[in-house]
Amino acid sequence: MAARQNHIKDFIAPMVFNGSLDVVGFARWLSGYCLPALEQPSRLILDNAPIHQKAVILPTTVGLQDLVEVAGHQVLFLLKYSPDCFARPLVYNKIKHDFSALKQARMYAEPGTSIDEIIRNYCTA
Structure with missing residues (x-):
């Protein structure tokens, strides 16, 4: 999994893992790798996969959108x-x-x- 920015050819926060990804794994990657690597402010464009929509229990229960917004970014979901x-x-x-x-x-x-x-x-x- 990795992120990309329009003006940068390189991948941002690439990560390889075995198996499928759950919401906790996505939240850890997002908060630990992706968000710190993004320029401020950025817009994250996510599809409507269930792991992008759910709340996750880290230290407290938080929605992924809240996690992104607290870091100073904005989330946009793709249309179906x-x-x-x-x-x-x-x-x-x-x-x-x-x-x-x-x-x-x-x-x-x-x-x-x-x-x-x-x-x-x-x-x-």
Whole structure:
């Protein structure tokens, strides 16, 4: 998982994990890695995945939107799929392409190459 900013080619706060992601894992990544790496103020654009909508129990129960806003940012949720008013497939195709290329680069990288180095090499290519 990673974030991206329009004017920066590099991924922000990339993280690799095994298995599926739950709301607690997403909240930890968001608060511990993503939000500190963002320029102030930023807008986070999230899809309507259930883990983006739920409240999470960290030290206290907090909504993910509140977590982002307390850090000085704003959350915008994408519209539900509507091909006539939103080019979501184009956005997802770009993201899928990036992650597919990273997966392939990781497969052919020299043993011991860190994921950070693979991402850095991909972003500068």
